Amino acid sequence: xxxxxxxxxxxxxxxxxxxxxxxxxxxxxxxxxxxxxxxxxxxxxxxxxxxxxxxxxxxxxxxxxxxxxxxxxxxxxxxxxxxxxxxxxxxxxxxxxxxxxxxxxxxxxxxxxxxxxxxxxxxxxxxxxxxxxxxxxxxxxxxxxxxxxxxxxxxxxx
Amino acid sequence: xxxxxxxxxxxxxxxxxxxxxxxxxxxxxxxxxxxxxxxxxxxxxxxxxxxxxxxxxxxxxxxxxxxxxxxxxxxxxxxxxxxxxxxxxxxxxxxxxxxxxxxxxxxxxxxxxxxxxxxxxxxxxxxxxxxxxxxxxxxxxxxxxxxxxxxxxxxxxxxxxxxxxxxxxxxxxxxxxxxx
Numbered sequence: 001x002x003x004x005x006x007x008x009x010x011x012x013x014x015x016x017x018x019x020x021x022x023x024x025x026x027x028x029x030x031x032x033x034x035x036x037x038x039x040x041x042x043x044x045x046x047x048x049x050x051x052x053x054x055x056x057x058x059x060x061x062x063x064x065x066x067x068x069x070x071x072x073x074x075x076x077x078x079x080x081x082x083x084x085x086x087x088x089x090x091x092x093x094x095x096x097x098x099x100x101x102x103x104x105x106x107x108x109x110x111x112x113x114x115x116x117x118x119x120x121x122x123x124x125x126x127x128x129x130x131x132x133x134x135x136x137x138x139x140x141x142x143x144x145x146x147x148x149x150x151x152x153x154x155x156x157x158x
Numbered sequence: 159x160x161x162x163x164x165x166x167x168x169x170x171x172x173x174x175x176x177x178x179x180x181x182x183x184x185x186x187x188x189x190x191x192x193x194x195x196x197x198x199x200x201x202x203x204x205x206x207x208x209x210x211x212x213x214x215x216x217x218x219x220x221x222x223x224x225x226x227x228x229x230x231x232x233x234x235x236x237x238x239x240x241x242x243x244x245x246x247x248x249x250x251x252x253x254x255x256x257x258x259x260x261x262x263x264x265x266x267x268x269x270x271x272x273x274x275x276x277x278x279x280x281x282x283x284x285x286x287x288x289x290x291x292x293x294x295x296x297x298x299x300x301x302x303x304x305x306x307x308x309x310x311x312x313x314x315x316x317x318x319x320x321x322x323x324x325x326x327x328x329x330x331x332x333x334x335x336x337x338x
Contacts, residue, residue, distance in 0.1 A: 016288070019319060023288035026266040027177055034176040035191055037169045041202075044195055048203035 159208060167214050168198060174290060178219050181285040182226035185270055189229060197225040212299055219286070219300045272322035280315030283308050 159167070168175070179190040179197070197218070200206040206221045208214060262270065273281050279301065286297035298308035 016316060019284070019316060020288050022265060022269045022323075023285070025263065026269055027174075027289050029262050029266055030177045030180060031173040033187070034173045035194075037172040040172075040191075040195055040198060041165060041168070044198035044202055047195075048199045051199070052203060 161202065164201065164208075168201065168218070171215055171218060174215075175218060175222055177289060178285070179222050179226065181273070181281065181289070182223055183229070184274060189226075189233070193222060193226045193229050196229070197222045200225065213296075215290075216292070216296050216299055219290070220302075223282075223300060268323060268326045269319075272319050272326065275322055276315055276318050277311075279303070279307075279311045280318065283312045284315040284319065287312060 175197070176190065176194055179194040180187065183189040183193055197206075200221055201208075201218070208217050211217075212220075273285070276284075282301050283294065283297050286292045286300060287294060292300075294308050294312055295305050297312075298305045301308060303311075
């Protein structure tokens, strides 16, 4: 095998001939006990087919299981939401649509609108002197001051 | 590579593959059968796919080697469990020694015995180089080690093998005799 020797510069063919010979012998003896290739291949094909089928069925089972999981999670989520809504209503309380006092007040207001125009008797106490000054704005450029000429400038009522 | 071509390649390398499986399994024939079978299953089911980055033989030997490693791991774990159970039942430890059915000459028996006494890496590299006629670089690829590392293992393995073969019992009887 000169070609192989050339392509294998790391092989020391000369000083290892003793070992090489032993290995060649071992190889020829073991080759006789090798199992039949076809038998092995038939078994290998069967097992490969079985393992492929098992893998596929496990994948299908896994995807079916995933759907079931999603559905059960959705149901659980919906249940939780419903429970939360019930709890919130219990805490806040449902507005009483049959509140008689409220209905009565509405009814009395509609029959006597004066109730809506009620004013406080001490309202005039809130009026203080000079309040109108705060409600007027002098014109810019007008030199006359109301205090000196005695006449009021044109004012804009707010 | 279509399935027919694939099987043709496997068939061509079958005996050599079996020899490699034997070496990977410490010459336990039943384990080697299982390992080779599992390697074939991986190849034909597409679990192991030949990418064309190396020769088909180198790639296949790599698949066989990995299958053997997996098998070893399973066996070790099973042995541990069995040993634990045996201890619990206060029985003698259970061992799993494979029977050897290969008809070998005394000389090759001594070689196998010597191979079993060297380190796995050393055993792999000399087997790949001498038995399968691969280069050290190809062996390094199969063993998934660097070329330098493979070369070191190779040199040590040769020296160790020679030393073991010289000191092996029955050596004198067959010294210089023609091969069986």
